[in-house]
Amino acid sequence: MSVNHELKILQAIRQADTLCVPQLIPTCLAAHLLPRDFEGSEADYLSHLVHHLLPKVRKFHLANRVDIFVEENAFSSAAAKKYLLKAKAMGFDLIIHGNQFTSGCVQLANDVEALSIDHLETMTPDEIRALAKGKTIPVVLPGASIGLGAPFAPARQLLDAGTSLAIASDWNPGSAPMGNLLVQAALMGVAEGLTMAETWAAMTIRAARALQLEDRGCIRRGHLADLMAFPTSNYQEVLYHQGQMRPEKIWKNGILTQ
Template identity: 50%
Template structure:
C-alpha cells in the first residue's frame, strides 16, 4: 500500500455521465488530496485524512504544487509503421490534392510499401518508441491499428509487432485489425472479393494467434463502400470500430447499425448522422490531429455533445494525415475551436475513450502536472507536460 501526495488538486473524474455535455461545475476537485493505492485500486481523499487512517502506507511525497488526474487513453492510432510521408505533407501544403499526391506515389500505399519492407523487429521497435513518448506525455493506454500490410504476411507481421511492442513498453497497447484500410493495388479482385479474403483467409489466422479481437474498416469513396461494409462487418465475429465520415457521409450510419463500439473521424457527418450517434451507444471519436494535418475543419464535437452523444478525443497518430501525435495539444486546440469545457475534454481523453475501446478505466493509471489549478493544463495548450506518470500504481521510468 502506498500513499502519494499531497497534491494541490486531484480530479478523480468519477460520477460523470458517459454521454452528452458536461459543465465544469460537475467536476469533483479534491484540494490537498492524496492517492492511496493498493493492489491496483486507488482511493482519493484528503491527504492528511488518508495518512492518519493508513499509518503503515509507504509514502511518496509530492513537495511541489501538482495536479493529479487519470492517465489518458488514445482510442485511435496507427503508430505501427515504417518510414514517413514528409513528401506528401510538403505537396499538401503547397496546394496539391489527395489525388495528385496518390498519383505521385504518395498516400496510404507509400506507407504500405515501406511497412512491408520493414522487419517485425523494426516495426516493434518503432511502436515501442512512439508508445513510450505517448506514455511520458500521460497516455497510458493506446489503441494501435494494423492496415499498412494489406496482405496476410504483412498484416500478421504488423499485429505480431504490436504484440511484441506491448511486452516492451509499460503502456497498455490495444491491437485492432485494419486490413480493410484500402483495397491493395496488388490484389486481383474488387472490394467485395478483398473483404471476402479478409473474412475467410486472414481473420482465421489473426484469431488463431489471438492477435486482435477488434476489426476496423475505412468507409469512404477512396476505400470501401457503405454496401460492402454492411456485408463485411457482421461476418467478422469481432468488436467493431469504423473509420467513418472523414470526407463523405455514410460511415457513421453503418457504425450505428452494426452496434460498433465507435465511429471515428466524423468531419463530414451530417445532422442525421449526429442524431443517430446521439441515440446510440456508439462513441463518436473525433480526431483533431487529422484535421490539423490535412488543413480541414474539425469534427462537429460541440454539436455531437449537445445532441447527447458520447464524444472521445484521439490522436489518429499516423505517418500521413496526423504525424504529430501530441494528444493533449490536439485536444486543447479542438476545445478552443469547438468550445468544449474542460470537463468534456478530460472526459473525452479518459473514461469516454475507454468506452470507445469497450474497457473500464484503469483505476491506478495516473498523471501529475506541475501546477496548482487543473485549468492550467488546457490553458497552456499542450505545452505543459506531466512531471510524473503512474501505471497500475507504479511510477513509470523510461530510459
C-alpha cells in the same frame, strides 16, 4: 499489404505490448484501402480477409477488434456491412473509420453495433441525432484535421446532442504526424467551444469506454491507478498551455514509472 504483412504488424504490436509501459490494444485494419496490386473487387478483397486473415488473427489472439475505412475512395457501406457482420460472427468487436470526407456511415455503425466510429469531420444534423440515439461512441481525431488542413469534427454539436464524445490523436505518418494529444485536444477545444472538463473527459473516461476499458479513465475507488501528475494545482492550466506543460510523474497500475 498482404495477409502475411498484416499478421506481422499485429505480431509486432503484441511484442511491443510486452516491452512498453502503456497497454497497447491492437485493431485489425487490413480493410483500409484496396491494395493496388490486388486483382479483384472490394468484395473480393474483403472476402479474402474473412477467409484468410481474420481466422489467423483469432487463432493466434492477435486482435479482438476489426476496423474498416468507409469512404468513396475506400470501401462502400454495403460492402463494409457484410464484412463487419462476418467479423462480428467470428467474435470480433467492430470499429469504423468514416464520415471523414463524405457522410453516410452513422447508420452503418448503428446497424452493426460498432463500438466506435472515428473521424466524423463530415456530419449532417440527422446523423448527429442518429448517433446520439445509438450506443456507438463518436471518436473525433483533431490530429487528422490539423495534418490535412481540414475542418474539425463538430465536437460541440456531438456533445450537445448527448453523445459520449471521445478524442484521440490518429497518430500516423500519413495524415496525422503530430501525435501530441494535448496540443490537438486543446486546439479543438478552443475551435469547438468545449470546456476544459469536457475535453478532459473525452480524452480519459470516454476514451477508455470506447476501448471497453471500464476499469480506468477516472479517479475512483476500485479503478486502476493510471495517473499523470502535472506541475500545477489547476487541471485547466494543462490544456490552457496547449501541450507545453508536461507530466512530472506517471503511474501505471499504481506503479510509478516516471
